[in-house]
Amino acid sequence: MSKSGRKDPAISESRERLAALRSAYRQAAADAAHAEARLAAGRARALDALGGSRRWSWFRPASLAAGIGIAAALMIFVLLPGNTHTPSADGTGMQVVLSGQDYALYQNLDFYAWLAMQQPAGHPVGNHHGSSRGS
Amino acid sequence: MPVTAWMLMEQNRGREISPRLVAVKVETEFDHFLREVEHRALRIACFRLRNPEDALDAVQDAMLRLARSYGNRPSEEWPRLFQRILENRICDGLRRRRTRLRFTGNLTSAGGKGGDCEDPFAAVPAPGASNPEKTVAAAASLEALAAAVSRLPRRQREVFTLRVLESLDVGQTSRLMGCSAGSVKTHLHRALKALRVVLEPHYE
Numbered sequence: 001m002s003k004s005g006r007k008d009p010a011i012s013e014s015r016e017r018l019a020a021l022r023s024a025y026r027q028a029a030a031d032a033a034h035a036e037a038r039l040a041a042g043r044a045r046a047l048d049a050l051g052g053s054r055r056w057s058w059f060r061p062a063s064l065a066a067g068i069g070i071a072a073a074l075m076i077f078v079l080l081p082g083n084t085h086t087p088s089a090d091g092t093g094m095q096v097v098l099s100g101q102d103y104a105l106y107q108n109l110d111f112y113a114w115l116a117m118q119q120p121a122g123h124p125v126g127n128h129h130g131s132s133r134g135s
Numbered sequence: 136m137p138v139t140a141w142m143l144m145e146q147n148r149g150r151e152i153s154p155r156l157v158a159v160k161v162e163t164e165f166d167h168f169l170r171e172v173e174h175r176a177l178r179i180a181c182f183r184l185r186n187p188e189d190a191l192d193a194v195q196d197a198m199l200r201l202a203r204s205y206g207n208r209p210s211e212e213w214p215r216l217f218q219r220i221l222e223n224r225i226c227d228g229l230r231r232r233r234t235r236l237r238f239t240g241n242l243t244s245a246g247g248k249g250g251d252c253e254d255p256f257a258a259v260p261a262p263g264a265s266n267p268e269k270t271v272a273a274a275a276s277l278e279a280l281a282a283a284v285s286r287l288p289r290r291q292r293e294v295f296t297l298r299v300l301e302s303l304d305v306g307q308t309s310r311l312m313g314c315s316a317g318s319v320k321t322h323l324h325r326a327l328k329a330l331r332v333v334l335e336p337h338y339e
Contacts (some may be wrong), residue, residue: 018299024277025300029178032187039173042195043166046202050165051158 139209164210169198172214176221179296182281183225184232193228197221215313222293229285283333284326290314291326298323 029035141160145152173194180190197220205216284292290312297308298319305316312319 021277021280022300022302025182026178028187028277029174029181029190032177032181032191035177035187035191038191038195039177042191042198043169043173045195046169046198047162047166049199050162050202050206 139211161206161210165202165206165213168210168213168217172217173198175301176217178301179221180225182277182296182300183285184228185278185281189228189232193221193224197224200224214311218293218311219313222289280330283330287326287329290318290322291329294319294322295326295330 032038142152142157176194176197177190180193181187184190184193197217200220201213201217204220205213208216284295287295293312294308297303297311298305303311305319309316309319314322
C-alpha cells in the first residue's frame with residue numbers, strides 16, 4: 001500500500017505474480033498421477049520398517065556385548081600360560097598326566113598278566129622276571 | 136501428545152508402561168507425522184525435481200530412511216530430520232539425473248526449456264492476461280525458477296522454498312531447519328538478493 005492508502009501497482013503486480021507462482025507450485029504436485037496411493041504405500045512401508053527397526057533395536061547392543069564377550073573369552077583362552085603347551089605326536093604327553101610310578105605299572109601290566117599265565121603255582125615270580133622279559 | 140511426554144506422565148503417576156503399548160503409540164504418532172508432512176514434501180520434491188514420478192520416489196525413500204534410521208528418535212526431532220533427508224534425497228536425484236544426461240548427451244533439457252540462463256519470470260504474463268495462458272506461463276516460469284533456486288546454497292534454497300513457496304512463518308521454518316529465527320531471516324535475505332539478479336530485468 002502506498003502512503004495515500006491506494007494500492008501500489010508494482011506491489012499489486014508482484015503479489016499477483018507470486019500468487020500465480022504459488023498456484024503453479026501447488027498444481028505441479030496435485031497433477032502427480034496416483035499420488036495419494038503412492039504416498040499411502042510409502043507410509044505403509046515406512047511403518048513396517050519402523051516396527052522392524054524398533055523390534056530389533058535391542059539386538060544391536062546385545063549382539064555387540066555378546067561379540068565382545070566371545071572375543072575376550074577367546075583371547076584369554078589363547079593367551080593363558082597353561083594353554084601354550086602343545087601335545088607331542090609320539091605320546092609323551094601322557095607322562096605329564098601320569099606320575100612316574102603309575103606309568104611304569106601300567107606299562108608292565110601286559111607283562112604281569114602274561115607272567116601270571118606262565119608261572120606254575122607256588123613258584124617265586126621275582127626270580128624269572130628279568131629273564132622272561134628279556135626273552 | 137508426543138510419546139515421550141506421555142511416557143514421562145505415566146512414570147510420574149507410577150504406572151507400568153507396557154513396551155507393546157509404547158510401540159503402538161509410536162507407530163500411530165509416526166503415521167500421523169507422515170500424513171502431516173507428505174503433501175508438503177511432495178510439493179517441494181516436485182518443484183525441485185520437476186518430475187512427479189521422481190518426486191514421489193524421493194518422498195517414499197525419505198519416509199523409509201526416516202523410519203529405518205531415526206524411528207527411535209524422539210518425535211520432536213522427526214520434522215527436522217525428515218526435511219534434511221528429503222533435501223539429501225532430492226540432491227541425489229538431481230545429481231543422478233545430471234550424470235545420466237551427461238552420458239546421454241541431452242544436456243539442453245537439464246534446466247528447463249532454455250537451459251540455465253533463462254529468466255525465471257520471462258514467461259510470466261502481464262496481470263491482465265486470461266487464466267489458461269496465465270497458468271501455463273506460471274508453470275513455465277516455475278520451472279525456470281526451480282533451476283535458479285537449485286543453484287542457491289542449500290540453506291538459502293530451503294528457506295526460499297519453505298518461506299516463499301510454502302508460506303511457512305519464520306518460527307515454523309526455523310524449527311524445520313533446526314536453526315534460529317535470525318538465521319532464517321538472513322538466509323532468506325541472501326536468497327532473495329541472489330535471485331533478484333535474475334529477476335530484476337523483469338521488473339524494470
